[in-house]
Amino acid sequence: MEIVILAVVIAVVVVGAIGGLVVGSRKKKQLPEAKAPSVTPTITAPPTEPHVGDEAETPRDEPRRTIEEVDLPVAEPSASAPVVEEAPAAPPALEIETPEPTAGRLVRLRARLSRSQNALGQGLLTLLSREHLDEDTWEEIEDTLLTADVGVAPTQELVERLRERVKVLGTRTPEELRALLREELLQLVGTDFDRAVKTESGLETPGIVMVVGVNGTGKTTTTGKLARVLVADGRSVVLGAADTFRAAAADQLQTWGERVGARTVRGPEGGDPASIAFDAVKEGIAEGADVVLIDTAGRLHTKTGLMDELGKVKRVVEKHAPLDEVLLVLDATTGQNGLVQARVFAEVVDITGIVLTKLDGTAKGGIVVAVQRELGVPVKLVGLGEGADDLAPFEPEAFVDALLGD
Known part of the structure; x- marks a missing residue:
């Protein structure tokens, strides 16, 4: 009997061992290859609703809006839809001004x-x-x-x-x-000077006026204002931007011309001034203009080479037609130094008239007398301010009356 019990126990142990081996082999086949241990992510539970006693934000009293008052979101154009750009508006046409009459x-x-x-x-x-x-x-x-x-x-x-x-x-x-x-x-x-600006050649060519002067006297501005004076008197004008050495001088002159409908002939910056002056006169003749105004570079009177070039501009222009007027622009505030400038310019070109600028900003009106006595030519125009129509023909009676006051 004991032998039978022992045999049964041994059989059970054997069967258990065999079953364990089978199960163990199956588990080994299903397991993947061993990998490096990974960190298991921590899952945070969503926050729960606050309970009684928990801290919560005090609700704000805001007016409630009806559905009609709520603005709907604006739909943005999709990336695939082509965006149509509006064509830039054309710049407004520059209005041509009518200058103030010069008489009086x-x-x-x-x-x-x-x-x-x-x-x-x-x-x-x-x-x-x-x-x-x-x-x-x-x-x-x-x-x-x-x-x-x-x-x-x-x-x-x-x-x-x-x-x-x-x-x-x-x-x-x-x-x-x-x-x-x-x-x-x-x-x-002096009341016996002829102070009219000569703008009629007496030939089939336009009147040619050359404007000269040192830097800082307001020469380019004076040329533009003179164009307004001539247009106000019913003359057609072509401007020659022969001041090629000062940055934006041609742009400045062109702006003055456009305001009164006068065309500007210009060239590249640093170009040959004589060539531009030549072209300006040539185009003035072709267009049948009444007057050609040539703005020259503001030469320093101490630089002989530049002064010689000014003489070249004069000679080149005269291949088309004789110069009718050479106006020297002087700053009235420079006083006696202006006389030194006038003397040097008179040696290079034949000055026929003087323009005194900034005469409103100084109590030295006697320069009118001094410069006329020095050059033997009259003051023909005076600048009395920054306004576009503040260039006036010089009238001795009005000038002296202004000196004496009422």
Whole structure:
């Protein structure tokens, strides 16, 4: 009996062992190849709704909107849909201006001129009104004239004439003194000059005007303003931008021309000024223009080579037609230094007229007398401000009246 029980136990153990081996072999076949241990991600449970006692944001009192008040989102164009770009708007056409008439322009600007100039006239009237005109007073009168850049020789002449006439006049009322001083200043400024800007050649070619002057005198601006003066007087104008050495000079001149409908002939920056001047005259003839205005580079009067080039521009232009006018632009604020400039330019080209700029910004109106005496040519135009129509024909009577004030 014990033997039978033992045999049964052994059989059970054997069967169990065999079963374990089979199961173990099956598990080994199903397991994948051993890999490096990986970190098991931690799964965080979604937050639960706050319970009573938990901290929560205090709800804000906001007005509720109806469905009609809620704006719908704007649909953005899909990437595949072609975007149609609007064509850029064409720039507006530049409106051509009508310049102010030149007749009587200096009279209209008289108040502006008298504000800065009448220190000269009023100072002289005050000194001449003294009861006793001794030597000290006459020296003060001379100093007043010299300070106003009248020049030494014209000052001495004026003082001598005033001395004689005051001595003859005897008792002097303010009205008599003013009339006396006005008469003498008019004689000094000169009323017998021909101050018209020559713009008619008398030939089949346009009138040719060349504008010269040193840097900083407002030469290019003056050329543009002169174009306005001519257009206001009913003339057709072609501009020649022969100032090729100063950056944007041609652009500046072209802008002035476009404002009054005048065409500008220009070339590359740093190009040959004589060639551009030649082309400007050539095109002016082809178009049948009345006047060709040539703006030259602002040469420094100390540089002989550049001054020689200015002479070349003149010679090249005259292959088409003779120059009718050579205007020298001077800054009235430079005083006696302007006379040095005028002298050098007069040696290179035949100056026929003077343009005084910035005459409204100085009490040295005597430069009008000095420069005319130096060159023997008249002041034909004066600049009295920054406005487009502030270039005026010079009128001696209006100028002297502005000096003396009302």
